Amino acid sequence: MSARVKWRRFVSNFMLTLTGLCALVSVSVLFLILGYLVFNGGKSINWAFFTQLPKPVGEAGGGMANAIVGSAKLLMAASLLGVPIGFFGGIYLAEFSGSTVASVVRYAADLLNGVPSIVIGIFAYGMVVLPFKHFSTLAGAFALGLMMIPITLRSTEEFLGGVPRYLREGAMALGASKSKTIATVVVPAAYRGILTAILLALARVAGETAPLLFTAFGNRYWSEGWGQPTASLPVVIFNYAVSPYEDWHRQAWAAGLVLLGLILIINILARTILSRGIAVPRS
Amino acid sequence: MKRIAVLVIGVLALGAMIWAQNALLINGAGATFPFPIYSKWFDEYHQKNPNLQFNYQSVGSGAGIKQMTEGTVDFGATDGPMNDDQLKTFQDKRGSGILHFPTVLGAVVPTYNVPGVTGALNFTPEALAGIFLGKITKWNDPAIVGANKGVNLPANDIVVVHRSDGSGTTYIWTDYLSKVSDEWKSKVGKNTSVNWPVGLGGKGNEGVTGLIKQTPNSIGYVELIYAAQNNIPYGAVKNSSGNFVKADLASVSAAAAGAAKEIPDDFRVSITNAPGKSAYPISSFTWLLVPQKFQDAGKREAVKGFLKWMLTDGQNYAEGLSYAKLPKEIVEKEKKAINSIQ
Amino acid sequence: MATVKTTLPNAGPVMGSRSFLSRLRDGDEIARLTTMVFAATVVLITLLLVYELWTGSALARAKFGLHFLVTRVWDPNIDQYGALPFMYGTLVTSAVALLIAVPLGIGAAIFLAELAPPRISDTLQFFIDLLAAVPSVIYGLLGVFIIVPLMRTVIFPALNEPLGFLPLFKGPSYGVGFLTAGIVLAIMVIPYIISVSREVLLSVPRDQREAALALGSTRWESTWKVVVPFAKTGILGSVFLALARALGETMAVTMVIGNTPTISASLFSPGDSIASVIANQFTEATGDVYLQALVELGLVLFLMTFILNGLARILIVVTTQKGSGVPV
Numbered sequence: 023m024s025a026r027v028k029w030r031r032f033v034s035n036f037m038l039t040l041t042g043l044c045a046l047v048s049v050s051v052l053f054l055i056l057g058y059l060v061f062n063g064g065k066s067i068n069w070a071f072f073t074q075l076p077k078p079v080g081e082a083g084g085g086m087a088n089a090i091v092g093s094a095k096l097l098m099a100a101s102l103l104g105v106p107i108g109f110f111g112g113i114y115l116a117e118f119s120g121s122t123v124a125s126v127v128r129y130a131a132d133l134l135n136g137v138p139s140i141v142i143g144i145f146a147y148g149m150v151v152l153p154f155k156h157f158s159t160l161a162g163a164f165a166l167g168l169m170m171i172p173i174t175l176r177s178t179e180e181f182l183g184g185v186p187r188y189l190r191e192g193a194m195a196l197g198a199s200k201s202k203t204i205a206t207v208v209v210p211a212a213y214r215g216i217l218t219a220i221l222l223a224l225a226r227v228a229g230e231t232a233p234l235l236f237t238a239f240g241n242r243y244w245s246e247g248w249g250q251p252t253a254s255l256p257v258v259i260f261n262y263a264v265s266p267y268e269d270w271h272r273q274a275w276a277a278g279l280v281l282l283g284l285i286l287i288i289n290i291l292a293r294t295i296l297s298r299g300i301a302v303p304r305s
Numbered sequence: 306m307k308r309i310a311v312l313v314i315g316v317l318a319l320g321a322m323i324w325a326q327n328a329l330l331i332n333g334a335g336a337t338f339p340f341p342i343y344s345k346w347f348d349e350y351h352q353k354n355p356n357l358q359f360n361y362q363s364v365g366s367g368a369g370i371k372q373m374t375e376g377t378v379d380f381g382a383t384d385g386p387m388n389d390d391q392l393k394t395f396q397d398k399r400g401s402g403i404l405h406f407p408t409v410l411g412a413v414v415p416t417y418n419v420p421g422v423t424g425a426l427n428f429t430p431e432a433l434a435g436i437f438l439g440k441i442t443k444w445n446d447p448a449i450v451g452a453n454k455g456v457n458l459p460a461n462d463i464v465v466v467h468r469s470d471g472s473g474t475t476y477i478w479t480d481y482l483s484k485v486s487d488e489w490k491s492k493v494g495k496n497t498s499v500n501w502p503v504g505l506g507g508k509g510n511e512g513v514t515g516l517i518k519q520t521p522n523s524i525g526y527v528e529l530i531y532a533a534q535n536n537i538p539y540g541a542v543k544n545s546s547g548n549f550v551k552a553d554l555a556s557v558s559a560a561a562a563g564a565a566k567e568i569p570d571d572f573r574v575s576i577t578n579a580p581g582k583s584a585y586p587i588s589s590f591t592w593l594l595v596p597q598k599f600q601d602a603g604k605r606e607a608v609k610g611f612l613k614w615m616l617t618d619g620q621n622y623a624e625g626l627s628y629a630k631l632p633k634e635i636v637e638k639e640k641k642a643i644n645s646i647q
Numbered sequence: 648m649a650t651v652k653t654t655l656p657n658a659g660p661v662m663g664s665r666s667f668l669s670r671l672r673d674g675d676e677i678a679r680l681t682t683m684v685f686a687a688t689v690v691l692i693t694l695l696l697v698y699e700l701w702t703g704s705a706l707a708r709a710k711f712g713l714h715f716l717v718t719r720v721w722d723p724n725i726d727q728y729g730a731l732p733f734m735y736g737t738l739v740t741s742a743v744a745l746l747i748a749v750p751l752g753i754g755a756a757i758f759l760a761e762l763a764p765p766r767i768s769d770t771l772q773f774f775i776d777l778l779a780a781v782p783s784v785i786y787g788l789l790g791v792f793i794i795v796p797l798m799r800t801v802i803f804p805a806l807n808e809p810l811g812f813l814p815l816f817k818g819p820s821y822g823v824g825f826l827t828a829g830i831v832l833a834i835m836v837i838p839y840i841i842s843v844s845r846e847v848l849l850s851v852p853r854d855q856r857e858a859a860l861a862l863g864s865t866r867w868e869s870t871w872k873v874v875v876p877f878a879k880t881g882i883l884g885s886v887f888l889a890l891a892r893a894l895g896e897t898m899a900v901t902m903v904i905g906n907t908p909t910i911s912a913s914l915f916s917p918g919d920s921i922a923s924v925i926a927n928q929f930t931e932a933t934g935d936v937y938l939q940a941l942v943e944l945g946l947v948l949f950l951m952t953f954i955l956n957g958l959a960r961i962l963i964v965v966t967t968q969k970g971s972g973v974p975v
Binding site: 078151152155157243246264265267 | 512
Binding site: 030031033034035037038040041042043044045047048049051052055058059062106107108109110111113114115117118119123126127130131132133134136137138139140141142143144145147148149168171172175199200201202204225226228229230231232235236256259260263264271274275278281282285286289290293 | 674675677678679681682683685686687688689690692693694695696699700703750751752753754755757758759761762763771773774775776777778780781782783784785787788789791792793834837838841865866867868870871891894895896897898902922925926929930941942945948949952953956960
């Protein structure tokens, strides 16, 4: 074997090992993050964290119960806004529309998806906070819901489109109208994918902070109803992290662990549902 | 279909249940300067009146004024009193006047993190102006060394830290610098948000304190309690009588002594660089902003009740957190002013 | 079983040619109209958003015109606003992020697409997708408590001592700054580069690789000189996508960039980005011009991400179509 070939072989092995290293580094970052959160946050997770309200500034102790519930309420309301629009809009694209209309809607959804979350916050402030004259859970949910729309829309369209034709034709042959076919045959067949998309959309907005800064604002107490400002996990993490109080730093780590844990669980759940396969066998 | 209907109804029912209001929530936003005592006050007041919740968000005086003007919060808080333009804008937008109620007296201190220095440094007005203008760049500059004989100041670069958000604390600091330095007055001026010649920005008093703690060779300005609670050293400042005074209850109260008798009816006054041998030169009142006319009677009564409590029992909490109590004359004047809230 | 080709007309909406009345009777028309309303809402919301950004910045646009994009001054005291320091900060941090993330990301994608056995490739991709799901504020948390001290104690001395004469690496370092923000952003965008590049590389037809290997090239040579160039438009698309994400990132950046509107050649200097300054100053912008200047910044950011996302999409679609449409 000539020296030239030996050199080329060496370069090949070297570069390929390097790429392996790149992959290793990228993946290990995830575990580093998790490790740090578990290490720093695990110490501070206690019963008080989940059940108590924040204490006055500078005093140790207290918890984030209101932020946890606040985040839950925000996500619930955001889904009520974002999921129906995305879902039914997706049905329209997949089942009823012509191709030009479909591309316009798809384009709008992609545009919305690419808008930086802080700009969505500006929009929600102008649309909900100013007219109603106060910060509210509703305003925060509006901002988050908007961010859920594009993911839900595109995925619904995609998964409905993936339902095999023979299912629809079978229903039609039995005399079902189009809407009945969609409701009883097509959507159930695609439900796994759509559910996955909703879960992923939820996971995406669960961690969003910027749009909540001037919509949900913040609250040191329980937020009642939907018209009052509310604490939320991401915003509290932000405020505590940039503060000088050690106790608040510890709570920020703990909250970070809880938040990330939740998001990762949702993600893993979603992907497992999807990988189990579509509900109907293909021929 | 049925399952979806049940789900929707369940959600709506849940929503209705959560909607049941049994406590009155009063929202406020503003200065970070008095946040430690406000959060203590609101907590104590809530324990005495469980049906009232004062939700105060410490977002900076600038945001407090802005959100009051927009009508998105019920009360505001600021350490930089609203100027006439802002008062007019409020009147135009909200259709009512706005009242300033001093709550406590506080001090803005120069706080720093210099390796090897654990005690209080002395700062002259010229030194402070020079540092924040970016003209004095090293810790061992003669302007600083001259006032601190015997202290070993390193030849390191000074890292200036200021506020990144609109801040009443900034207002107090720049108000003082504008009084003691003509160059500062013409180049930068006084406001809640200025065009800083140098430095890093931290969000809120909290953010600045955090940055100073973590950044060696840094200097910034924060409310006294933030330096005290976090055990970072802060310096003494030369007052108009030529004495180096460190901020504490006595020196802050001394600064307010002169203003006590002559405070204008709307309570807007600046006491920086106040006369007096033992006065701390960077002291200030901090104010709650309350609209003159309330739409909601429940909120109006709640706020009036709180203000009365604040002026009596509330004042007893101030000194524990290193804020000075209001002078008696001002307390009496404010009690009368509360009655003008409709 | 062999699929039987049906001969129904209209492949799309399968029952396109029934009469209006019969459609109405069956509730089809209602279904169509209802879902159409929802779909229209999406378009409406997007249009409304752009409209709000446009009108919400009217005062500022009228006052500053295009000068806004080249003015350095940001002074609320005298109501003078310019976008330049923030555009600079946004672009510099994103550039640093890409400089770090692109080589790492493409390297990892090559490994996952070409070398790793499918099971390992899928598993690793799974973890990388999880990395993409980590919220911004958590990256900010890590940035503040880990990367900032690291910058001050390790990275700055390592770069400044040998290379401090270059304006790029001039001190002093505060821990926060352009480089810190760039590093945090790099970690955030790597997953995007990896997943899209991997997909694009996988879609390169096998015969390309095999032809190269048959001609005697090493694995690396066939990858680097044949497969990657074939996929390069798609990979470029993934870079644009990552860039668009980096430009709009708010929380992680605002916690580690230093929040000072500065334009400086040094990577260690503190600065500010568009998203960060909006987050910091929006709720307190007293005065209409001030607020509208911030909205105008939002508009600028929106346009930047809009253009990039569009380009990215075109590039990715072109490559994947190229890959699947090559005749043997």
